[in-house]
Amino acid sequence: MQVLILDNYTSSLVRDVVDDNELLIKHNIASIEILDSKRQSQSSLEAVYLIKPTIYNVNCIAADFTCIPCRYSACHVFFLPPVPSIVVHKLKNSNAGKYLRRIEDAYLDFRPLESQVYTLNDPRSLEKLYSSECHDLVTSTIDKIALQLVSACTALGEYPIVRFYNPDKPNYEAYSLSHIIAQKFQNQIDLYAGNHENFPDNSPGRLPSILLIMDRSIDFISPIIHDFTYQALAYDLLEFKNWNKVMYSTQKKDDGKSKPLEGKVSEKDPDWVSLRHEHIADVSSKFTEKVQKLLKDNPHFVNQDTNVTVGDLKDMIFSLPGFKEDRDRYTMHLDIASGCMTKIETKDLKSVSVVEQTLATGFSEDGTKPKTITDDFVAVLADERLDHMDRVRLILLYAIFRHGLVEADYQRLQQHCGLSNDDIQIIRNYTKIGAPTIKASSKIKLSKSDLSHRFHSMNTKGYMTSRYVCGIYNVIDQLLTGKLSADLFPYTKEQPINEEESAAAAVGINSLRNTHQRAVWALNPTAQPAKQRIFIFVAGGITASEAKATYELSKIYNREIIIGGNDIIAPRQFLTSLLNLSKPRPSLNLEEDKKIAESAPNFLLESDRQKPSISSPITKPTPRENTFPSVAKPISTISSSVEPPKHEKEKKKGKLKSLFKS
Template identity: 30%
Template sequence: MYVDFLVKESSVFTVDPVSSYISLYGTDHFSKPDQTLRLIAKQLLSVCATLGEDPIIRYQVTENDDPDDHRPRAPPATRQLANILQNEIDDFCRLNRNFPPPRNPPQPRATLLIVDRSLDVNAPILHEFTYQAMINDLLPVEDTENGTGIKYSYSFNQADGSIGEKEVILDEDDEVYKSIRHLHIADCTDRLIEEFNKFLEENKTAVQSGDRSGPPKDSAKSLKDMKEMLGNLPQFQDMKAKYSAHLSIAQECLSIFEKHKLNSVGNLEQNIATGETPDGETPKTIVLDMVPLLDDPYVSPADKARLLMLYIISKENGIFEDDKHKLLEHAKLKGEFRDAVNNLNLLGVQITKQRRKAGEKSSRKRKDRKRQQDETPYELSRYIPQLKKVMDAQLSNTLEASQFAFTRQSDMDPADDGGVPSSNPGIPQSGVSLRTTKPTWSKKSTAVPGGGGQSRASGAKLIVFVLGSLSYSEIRSVYEVADMYNRDVYIGTTDIMRPTKFVEETGQLRLKTPTIKSLIPAYVPPSPPPTSSKVSSLLPHMPHMNNNSSSHLSLSNLSIRSGSGSNPTPESNKNVDDKADKKKKKGLKKLFG
C-alpha cells in the first residue's frame, strides 16, 4: 500500500516533517530551501495515489518580500511545492499507465489547493469556543500513540465520596464526541442531553427494567436529571462512562473559561479580528480595553501574547515602535512569547511604522467591512476563517486565478466539476476578496439531509494543504463546507497546532531549525548470520571439502564461507561448484536409472 501520511480524522491528514513551520517560515530556511518541500511533495503524491486522483493543482500566490530582509529570496513556498508535486504526479502517471483508475459513474478530477500560513494569521491565534477546539486549547491533553485522538485525565467523585482519576480517549471511535466536537460550547450540554434521551428511547425496555430507584423517567430535562439517570444504568457501563466523561470535560472547560476571563479576552479578540463590535460598529476603544487585560494576573502570558499579536495583525501598516514597547511592558512578556510578537514579520505581517512628518497625508485605506452576524449567532465566534472563504469560492467556481494560480494552463480550460454552473468554471467570472466578501455557503442547499457520513459523489473532490500549521477552526470549516456542498473535502498539513504551541513556535522562528526524528524508523538491513563453531565442525564431513583449504558451500542463493587462509577465487569456486553438480547428476542418474 502506498500510504506515506497519517490520517488524523476522517477528513484530516498530516505529513512529515512536523518541524516544517520553523523550517519554512524561519530565518534558517535559506540553507536548504526546498528539502522540506520535496519531502512534503512525495507524501502528497501518496495522498493523491491513495485517493486515485490526478488533481488540478492550484496554489496561493504570495508576495514573499520582507522590507527588513535584503537577502535573495527563493520563489514562494506554495509555488515551489505546487511545481514539485506536479512533476511527481506526472512521473507517477507515466510509470502507472492505468492511473488514475476509471470510475463508474465517471467523476471529474479533484482540485488540490496549496496555501500557506500567511493566508490567515488570525485563525491559529484566536480563542475558538467550539468543543474540540476548547479541549485542545485549554486542557492538558496529549496525543494518543497512534496519533488519531487525544488523551485526557480528569477527576470525579466516586460513590463512596472519594476522588477518582480516569483517563479518557477522544477520537472517532467515540460517537458522542463526534456528534458534539464542532458545536459551540453553549450548545454542547443541550446536545449531550438530546443524544442521551435518544439513547434512552432506543434502549427503553432495558433502561426501565434496570431502574430500581423509583418510577422510571422517560427523558432527562437537565444535566442534573442526566447525572441521576446515569447513576441508575449499571448495565450500560461504556455509554455511562462516555457521557460522564464529556460532562466532566465540558464543565472543566467552562471553569477555565471563567477563571482566565476568556469572556472579556474572547470578545476583544473578535472585535480586533473582525474589525467590528457585536452591534456592527467600528470598535474605538481597542487599546483602552486591552491594557487592563495585559495587566491582569489572571490572564495567562500566552493569552496576552495572542491579544498583542492579533492587535498588530489588525493594523495593516503596523504600529509605532514606542507604542509596541509600551504594550509589551504592560504584558510583561518574556522569552518565546515576546519573540513571537517580534517575529510576526516573518509571516508577512508589518509590525512597526514610522511617524508621519508634518503635513504628510496618510496612505491608509478605509476598510469596507460587511456584517456576518446572520452566520455567526455567538458574539465570541464572529470570525470566519479565511480558508473557509477560499474553499467556498473554489466550490462555487469564483476563486480568482490571480490569487490562486494553476500549475498548468490547460487546467484553466472549462470543465464540468459537478459544482455550481458557470459559463467558464476554470476561470472565475469575478474575484473573491479574502477580507471583505461575505461567504456564500449559507445560501447553498445542495447538502443531502443526514448525508454527513455518506460518500459525496456529486462532484469533484477538494483537497486542501496548508503549509506549516493548521488550526481547529479551519478543520471545523472543512466539515461544514463539505456538508453544505455535498462534496468530499480533505485537509492536510504538517502539524495541527494548538494555539499556545503556535505562539511558542512563532517565537522560535529566528532560531536554528530543530532536527526532529521521523515517525518512520530508518531501514536497517538484517545482520548476517553469525559464524559458529558448529558450522565449521560440519565442514570436514562435506564430501567436497577438506580442512586445509578455504571452502565454499552453496545452498541455493545462500553462501557460507569458512576456513583459514585467503578467500577463494572465482575460478576455484567454479571448479568446486562444477564438481558438486557432476556428483549431483551422477547420484540422480543412479536413483532414476
Template identity: 30%
Template sequence: MTSIVQALHDRIIGSIDSIQPPERYKIVVLDAKTNKIVLSACKMFDIMDRNVTLVEMLESKRQAYASLEAVYLLTPCMESVQRLMDDYPSDSPTGKYKAAHVLFTAPLEDRLFDRLTKSPVSKYIKTLRELFMDFTAIESRVFSLESPSSFYTLYSPAKKMELSAEMDSIAKQLVSVIATLGDFPSIRYFRPPETEDGKRTQSMRLAGLLQSELEAYVRSNQDMAGRQQGQGTILILDRSIDITAAIVHEFTYQAMANDLLPIEDGTKFTYNIENGDGTTEAVSVVIDESDQVFTDIRHAHIVETASTLTSKFNQFVAENEALRGDKDKVASLRNMKDQLANLPQFQDMKAKYSTHIHIAKECMRIFEESKINELGLVEQQLATGETVEGHLPKQVLSEMVPFLDDPDVSGMDKARLLMLYMICRGGLRNEDREQLLDLARMSSDNVEAVRNLGLLGVNTERGGSAPRSKKKPFYPRKKAEDEEQPFDLSRYITKAKKIVEEHINGTLDPILYPYTTEAPSLDSQDSTRSLRKTAQPAWEKKRLNVKGSRLMIFIAGGVTYSEIRAMYELCHSMGRDIVIGSTHVITPRQFIFSLKDLARGPLRPIAPVIPPYSAPVQAQPPQQQRLGPGGPRPGGPGNNMMPPQGRGPPPPQGSGRPMPPGSGGAPGPGGMRTIQKDASGRFVAPTSPHGPPRSPAHPQHPPQHHAPPPPPEEKKKNKMFGFI
C-alpha cells in the first residue's frame, strides 16, 4: 500500500533532483509554508544529500551567492512572489544567485504570473514549474491541508462572503493530493434528504468544485492524457456528518493523549523529568511514525497500552543481554521506569520508552481524577443509544445530572456531555436546556459552544410541547451481529467507518452518497482485475472485491483521531489502500474551543503561515561561521551550511551522484506543469483550462541567454546562516 508520506517525499526529492545546474551544487530556498510541507515528508539530510549545499528561508536575510543557482520551492502567493522578485532587483547588476529555478507548490494565478514574468527576475529564471503538492503528510495514511480557519469559513454565518473562495481553495488543494498519488478517482459525496429542496450542503458544493478542478488538471497535464476517471474513489464528507465523533471521549492511546495532554500539533510533547541530582529538566520530544514504540501502541486502548509497553520493554531487554544485570523482568510501568534510569548506554530507546510511559501514566491520572471513567459510560449510552447490556437507556438523564452538578467535573466535560444529550434527544425545549445550563454552572465560553451546536446542522431546539421530530436519521445506527467491542468505554463506532465499510462492500446508499459523474462499474473500481477477464455471473458482481483500488476520504472542517484510527483498522481488516485527510486534525477540546466563536467568527484573525510582506531594508548580512570541508553535514532543522569561499562547494557526504552537464531544468516527476520560454526568451504559459490563454510576458529588461556576469571578487567571510 502506498504511503502518502513516501509519495510526497518522492515528489519533493524528484523535483529537486530534476534541477541539474552545470556547477552540480545548488541552493534551496523555502518559504514558511513550503517549509512545513517539506518537513512533513523529508528529513533535512534527504535534501542536503541531493547536491544541495544550503537550505534557506525566503523570509530571512540571506547572503548572495552569485556563483550558485537556487531552487525556489514556493507557495503561489503575492508575499512569496514579491520576496522572490526582491532577490533580483532592477538596480543591481547581479541577483542574489546566479539563476533561479522556481517551483510553485500549486498553480500560479494569472495576475501573479504576469507580475513575475514581467519583472527583472524573469531573465534569471531558468525553470518555472507548478508541482501540485500543496498539502502536508501527517502520517502514512493521513494528510492535512493545514487550514484550521476553514472550520469558521464553512459553518460561521459571519463568514458567508468568504465561503466560495474557501471552497475553491480546498478543491485546488485536493487536486494536489490526487496528483501526488497519481490517481484519477471518481468523486462520491454526501447528499442528505434535506437537500431535495435545492439546498446544497458543504459536501455537495465541494464535490462539484473538485470535479471541475480535476477535469481542468487532466486537460492541462500531458501525463494524464487518455486516462479515464474511475481509477480509485474519493469520498467527500464534512464535519456535520458526525458531530458525536468530535465530542465523545476516545480511549485509545493517540487520541486520548491528544485530548487530555498539551501535545502541540499532535507531535510535540514537553514534560519535566527528574535528574539524578534531584533537579528537574524540561524535555521536548517529537512523537511521529519514526518512533516505532509509538506506532505499535498508538491505536491500542489505554488499558492495553501499559501491558503492551511492558511486554515490548521486556523483549527489548531480552534482546540486549547486557542490560539485564541482576534485575528480573519488569512487571509494571513503575518498575520499567526504574530500570530505564539505569540504561544510559541506550539513550534513544530509553527516551522513547520514558516518553510513552510518562504519557500513559498522565492519561491514567487525569482519567481517574476527572472522573472520566464514570463520565465515559454515560457518554457511550448517549452516543450509541444503548446500554452496555444492549438495552435502550431509560435513566440517562438521571445519570447525567450528577455530573453536571459536580464541581470536580470540568466545564469542558460538562459541555461535551450536554452536547451529546442534545444530539441524542434530537433537540431540547428552550426551558429544559436553560435549566441544564444553569445546573452545569459553566463558563460563558462553554455555554456559547453549546448554543452554537445548531450551526453545524444539529437540531438543538424543540418548540413548546411539540413532540420530537420523527424524521429518519440520514445514517441510522446498526449493530452488526458479529461486531465486537471489548471495552465498555469504546462502543461508539464513527459514521465515517460505517460509510467506508459499506462503500467497499458495495452496499452504500447511492441516493445519500451519489457520484458527481456516472457511477463507475465494479470492474473500474478494482484495479487488480485483468482487462481480459471474461464476464462474471451476476451473483459474483453483487459485492466489490476488497482488494480494489485506492480509496480517499476527505472530511472538510476537521478529522478526529478516532476516524483516523478507524481507517487504519479498515486497511488491515479489508485489505484496501485507504487514505484519509481533512482541512486539519482536531481534538474534542479544539472542537469545543472553535465552537464558542462560531456564530461571530474568531475574535482574533488566525495568523497566516507566511508572514506579511514588507520591503527589504538595506543592511549588512548577519555574521556567519563557516563550516570547513571536514565539518559535519547538517542532518535536520536548525543547521545550515555554506560552501567555503574561494574553493567551490565541498563534496557532499553519501552518494555523490555525477550530474550530466547542462543548465538545469531536466524533466521533473509526472503530474507537474512546466512553463516554457519561447525563442525570444519570454515565458508563455500553457492554455488555462478555465479561460483564455495567458499572454506572453515581456520582461522589463532584455532577455539574456547567458548567466549573469560574475560579481567582483569576494573577500573570504567566516559566516554561517541560521536556518530552518
C-alpha cells in the first residue's frame, strides 16, 4: 500500500479521468494528498509523487524526508515531461535522494474532456503562439505541445503517421506553425518508440493511425459564428467552468429565492451525450417530453395546471420522491436550455443568424448569391438588442466575406455602432492568424483564388441557422476518402505506400448506429473493434462545432476520430484572446511570467508526531462491490523497469499500475 501525492495541476489531470475511489480501491492506495498541503506522516508507507518538474515541487519532496522522522519510508517520483536536468540533479542530491526508488517520466499531460475530445490545458495558447510580444515563448510552447501529443497518442498505444496543414498562400507570420509542431512531435514520438520496445500497440487488423496537425487558420468562421446546437450554444451564451461545470438553480425557497448549485456535464450524463449535438429547438422539445413523462408517471406530486413555466417544471420535479439523480440532471438541463432560449429571444439571434449564415457560406437561404447582403448586414448591426461583442462578430464575418475592408470602413462602422477602439483592434488582430479582414486600398479586388484555400461548405438540409459546415469537417472527410491534398497536407516522412488505399477503404463502410458510443479512453477495450484511429490537433484551440464534426464522421466511416486543441474555444473567449494579441506583455498576466516560489512551506519541515491529525487526506473507504464507475482513460506513464502486461486490457491499465509498484 502506498500514498499518492499530487500537485494542484496533476490533481486536476488525474481526477478528470479516474475517481478517487477507483484509485483507493483498485490500486491499493492508502490516501491521496496534495503536495504542498499539511500532510500527516505515514512513515511505514512509501510515497508515489506525480507532479510537474519544478524546483518548488522538488523542495516539497525534500521536506518530506528532512523532518524527523521522515514522513514516508521511500519515494517514487513521476514527472510530467519535459524534465529539466537541473530538477533531476536537485532531487537526487536532496535529503530525499537516499530514499528515492524511481524517477521517471509520466506521459499523461493532456485532458480527455469527452470520449472523442481532448485538450492540452492551455487556454492562453493563442497569445503565446501568435502575439509578437511572446516570441520568446513560442519554442517552449511548441515543445510542450509536442510532448503532450505524445502523451495522448501513447495513452492509446498509437504511433501515428503524421500530416500537417501547409497553407498554399500564407499571409501571416506564424504560417509554418503546423509544420513545426508536426516535426517536433515526430522527433519526440520517434524517441519514445526507440526507448520502449513494446510500443506501439499493434492490435491485429488495425490500420495505422494518423495524426493531422492544423492551426486556427484552417477555419476563420467557426470560432465566431453563432452555432445553434446545444453544446455550442451553451458554451457561447452561458458561463461554463472548465467546459464541464455550470451553475443552475433549484426549486424556490420560502423566501422566494432559488438555490444555486454547480452541475457537471460529462460522458456519464446520458442526456448531455445524446442531446449535445442536437439543434436547440429539438433539445427543448425532447427535454420537455422527458420531463412531462416523468411528471405523468407521478401525477399525485405535480400541479395539474396546464400553463406551467420552466420554473414550475423545476419545482414539480423537485417535489417528486426519489429520482434524485434524474431530478438534478433534468433541472440542470432545463436551466441550460431555457437560458439559451431566453438569450436567443432577447437578442433576436435567429435574425442575426440569417445574415451570419449568408456571410459564412456566401449564399442566401434559397441557395442563390446574396444581392442585398450589405443592406441586411447594416440593418442587423443597428439592432440595439445586440451587445458590442455580437456586433464585432458580425463585422468580422462581413469583412471575411468581402475579403477585407479598408480602415475608413472600420471608422464608419465604429461610429455607426458605437464600438470602442478595442473592438476595432480585435478585427485588426485577426490578420495575425491569417484572416483577410484588412486590405490596404478599396481599389484592391481580391478573389478566392488570391487567398488561401478555404475548406468550409454549405449544408442544404436541416435548419437554416445551421447551413455552415466547418472546414475541419471537410478536411477530415477528404482524409478518410483518400482525397486530401498532399500539397496542402504533406507528411513529416515519406507518404506510406498503402496509406491512400487504407483511407479509400473507408468509403462505403457501414456507420456505427450506436448513439451511446464508448469512450475511446476507456480502460476496457474488449467491446471495441480494431478500428483505425484518426487524431486531430488544432493549435490555438477547437470549437464545439468542430468536436461535433468528428462524432458525425466517426459514425459515417466507422473510425475512431479524436479531436483536440490547446483548449476549447467559445466566441467570447476567442475575441478576448484576439484583443490580447496586440497588448503589451505585462498586461497579459501569463503563468510563464509569474514569479514562482521555490522554497517549500515551512510547515512541511515540521514533524507532526504527538500532534492531532493536521490534514484530511482522501483515504481508503470500506470496499464495496460494483460501486465504482469505470475509468474514462488509462493514465499513461513510463516505467521501463516493469514487465509489460500480457493481455490487452492489462496493457492499457499497466501504465497506471506501474506507478504503484516498487
